[in-house]
Amino acid sequence: MKNHLKKSHYHADMLSVEEARERIISKFHILNKEYSSILDSLGQVIAEDIYSKIMVPPLDNSAMDGFALNNEDIVSASETNIVYLNVVETIEAGRIPKKKILKGEASRIMTGAPIPEGATTVVPFEDTDENQQKKSNITKIGIKLKTEKLENIRTAGEDIKTGEKILSKGDIVTSSVIGISASIGLDKIPVFRRPKIGVLSTGNELLSPGDKIKPGKIYDSNTYTISSLIKSYGGIPIIEKFSKDKVIEIESKIENFENIDLIITSAGVSKGDYDVVKEIMENKGQINFWSVNMRPAKPLAFGYVIIKNKQIPIIGLPGNPVSAMIALDKFARFAINKMMGKRLLDRPIIKAKLDSDIINYDDRRFYARVYVYRNSENIICARPLENQSSGVLTSMHYANGLGICPSGINKLYKDEIIDVEMFNWSENITEIINLKKDN
């Protein structure tokens, strides 16, 4: 597609990306809490402070395989002055010691096993003559090294104390959080529920992937990019098969979204005769139709529909695949994160040197698809993709970020240092922003 569009299309009453986002975010609330199985909660957010009812570890225990004894008995111990003690017991992990340690005595002890009464230190096997003896019937042990009081002992409550707050409302559930929860005995934790997001593409031209191609038709890709992005944000996509541009068909599909937290449609929100999504929003609820001062993805519909007396928010994305993805990420992602109780974070922005000019032909803020890489001189560079048409979905695969051309700037020049918003949807970013390479 040639880009000969005229500047006349610029309208001063457009919303900025930030204004449109603020308006959307303000209509969403954090969802109710649920008790989720710890393994299913990865990526969710803790919904209330969690206090421990137990100590971790519950008792003083050994950090080594060795001998538990009173350090006062071995103050003179060394390789040349081996101190011999009577072995009274072997203590494995998970069992309470039977014998108290008296003067001149020691208990053989395994890592994690509780420290017996009277013992103040643990001497590891390698600092005793244990290896020279037969393990099963040790009665005397030679100690070759002096250890200090509490050495090789993990004290009760070292990790967690009874009554201590160990997780806070707002903490993201990571593997560590899951492990900590398990360690205090919780198999379920309170988290904010994942939002259910209804996904509906519209268009008379659509076919489902897997179906036979027909003349003039195209395969529906928006349903799949949108749903997979929703998944990656932590939401649960609930897909309705695409609808033709008929009010009655779209309405009946939307009726199925009665238990949904947010409906996301694609296409049908422009100015053509078949842009019926707008019509349905007007009929069944309320629509705000905005021009957002950005490219791709200028037109954006936001409002709600009423389904069985429930007001359900709806974001109407443009139909072009690239526009739909970018608008989803710039607007719906924030709504989903807010419902999940997550912090609202922009994508990481890095500085990069432009390989070639970026032309901005209509004064909007232009998000140009770029490929960011390190050149042979270790400089972070951004190569704009040749075809910036919002219909070219492959460009989102070849790009790894969006070069930002501010509103009102007609051109970014080769060799200029520009801001690039990284997708962060691939592993590439780790390499590119690895600060180590800077030094």
Place this chain on the structure above:
Amino acid sequence: MKNHLKKSHYHADMLSVEEARERIISKFHILNKEYSSILDSLGQVIAEDIYSKIMVPPLDNSAMDGFALNNEDIVSASETNIVYLNVVETIEAGRIPKKKILKGEASRIMTGAPIPEGATTVVPFEDTDENQQKKSNITKIGIKLKTEKLENIRTAGEDIKTGEKILSKGDIVTSSVIGISASIGLDKIPVFRRPKIGVLSTGNELLSPGDKIKPGKIYDSNTYTISSLIKSYGGIPIIEKFSKDKVIEIESKIENFENIDLIITSAGVSKGDYDVVKEIMENKGQINFWSVNMRPAKPLAFGYVIIKNKQIPIIGLPGNPVSAMIALDKFARFAINKMMGKRLLDRPIIKAKLDSDIINYDDRRFYARVYVYRNSENIICARPLENQSSGVLTSMHYANGLGICPSGINKLYKDEIIDVEMFNWSENITEIINLKKDN
């Protein structure tokens, strides 16, 4: 726990982290391919080059709602010299035009609809007198702007050409890849299978979260940290409930792992009497037991067991929760990524200024848990956590990276600039490494 351990424990025959990792990686191969439903394949790796059998878009089509016409008919068109054309048809998306455009004619056309024969350009509604007319019965349209040949036309194959390679073996499946696959009609794509990872914790002292606490017992957390990390790597954890330290019990649980690609155990690989995982590996296959020159997580068992004539690799992690997590990430993660066909990438390393000394008491490479943040002068700082005991799982929650103290270095000093390997398991990293803040 006090850290009075003596340097005598350092052994020159330890493997470096890199050597141990290389030995492990060399035993794994990429898994076989499977055809996965596009929405289920997020994060997997494309297993063979994919070529398109169709063009995307299939036909030249309109990028705007407007009028398709021959640009030679409107070379003189302007606001003051409106050119009138006869409207012969309205073309919606998804349908083949019926009428050819002759001299002096135009067809009303919707975004995405195929361009009729004879038309060379599309003039958007806003550059015509369409708004002044009743839509349904337009017969003449006034054109107020000259557009160029191909302007507002997306040409057939602009995104994808028939026969073109659109995805390559080794590409990570992102939302874009899913959308591209859908756009060429694929509902399933060839990806390398996700590895199934058997998870088994061992220990007489273990209880399951949700069970009632008992004296001397602790809750099993390793099963959950390990399984959730495996999930985050893209593998499928298959959990066996923890086993007591009894050969017969562990063996029977391991027998259940016959269709597993890698078994990961925790605990039972040290030098104590109850370290029976080693024994089972020796009995049922082969064991390499290594001291790795790192802390936490020095002891590491690696080998295989033979289950129903199949040789199944096994990584025996240490039992301490922090050691288990770090060893999993440094070794098992690479094995899993290799099986999935992913590139093998280290965690991102950044430079940070130390807030306080890090003491390394035994000459191993010490991975100290640190909290990395930006201070008020915008400098990236690392605060070592106070308790570096490998039993303190909460420290993995409060830390966001590992400060690296090289092997043989006894101390890193306050205000030194050190390398920190970021966990990358939280959103924090995005903020910290946001290069924009540097400028």
